[in-house]
Amino acid sequence: QKEVEQDPGPLSVPEGAIVSLNCTYSNSAFQYFMWYRQYSRKGPELLMYTYSSGNKEDGRFTAQVDKSSKYISLFIRDSQPSDSATYLCAMRRGKLIFGQGTELSVKP
Amino acid sequence: DGGITQSPKYLFRKEGQNVTLSCEQNLNHDAMYWYRQDPGQGLRLIYYSQIVNDFQKGDIAEGYSVSREKKESFPLTVTSAQKNPTAFYLCASSVPAETEAFFGQGTRLTVV
Numbered sequence: 001q002k003e004v005e006q007d008p009g010p011l012s013v014p015e016g017a018i019v020s021l022n023c024t025y026s027n028s029a030f031q032y033f034m035w036y037r038q039y040s041r042k043g044p045e046l047l048m049y050t051y052s053s054g055n056k057e058d059g060r061f062t063a064q065v066d067k068s069s070k071y072i073s074l075f076i077r078d079s080q081p082s083d084s085a086t087y088l089c090a091m092r093r094g095k096l097i098f099g100q101g102t103e104l105s106v107k108p
Numbered sequence: 109d110g111g112i113t114q115s116p117k118y119l120f121r122k123e124g125q126n127v128t129l130s131c132e133q134n135l136n137h138d139a140m141y142w143y144r145q146d147p148g149q150g151l152r153l154i155y156y157s158q159i160v161n162d163f164q165k166g167d168i169a170e171g172y173s174v175s176r177e178k179k180e181s182f183p184l185t186v187t188s189a190q191k192n193p194t195a196f197y198l199c200a201s202s203v204p205a206e207t208e209a210f211f212g213q214g215t216r217l218t219v220v
Contacts, residue, residue, distance in 0.1 A: 101151075
């Protein structure tokens with residue numbers, strides 16, 4: 001079993017939709033939780049990170065962590081075609097462990 | 109500008125040859141990482157280094173080697189022992205106690 005599980009998609013939504021991306025994990029030792037966005041053939045860029053359970057909001061993006069369920073989510077409101085990318089969750093216990101990434105396509 | 113530079117962007121290698129991928133950072137980060145990315149498999153950790161002259165194997169270290177002689181440099185050698193080296197390779201760095209890791213733009217290696 002992988003330490004971090006993420007549905008690879010692909011996920012296709014219409015412009016303006018609310019997008020929900022999720023990851024589950026098995027190791028309760030994970031402390032930091034991150035979401036990265038990766039455009040095709042580019043390096044990932046950090047979108048958000050959080051340490052504790054609860055919600056963290058940044059513009060159209062909300063990161064949610066539920067440590068009791070070992071479940072994290074990223075919500076994108078009012079999705080735009082420019083949000084089309086692969087979204088990777090990542091967790092830290094010393095080294096960084098990544099999920100498989102979810103490929104998102106936002107259609108105009 | 110601060111950042112991580114990977115070179116070259118594209119690299120072609122003949123079977124049986126070793127090849128070295130460059131990664132340089134001027135962020136003054138202690139930790140550096142190498143990941144491999146294949147379609148549908150996300151990022152898999154090859155090697156990481158928390159401090160100069162020290163490094164640890166990640167999940168898929170076989171067929172790869174690294175060195176960390178300088179804080180700003182963490183080159184990755186893909187040896188002929190790596191059975192399926194064609195992939196997208198990403199280098200990253202971070203302050204160990206912090207959360208953020210910054211990535212380079214990657215090197216796409218193709219074995220011909």
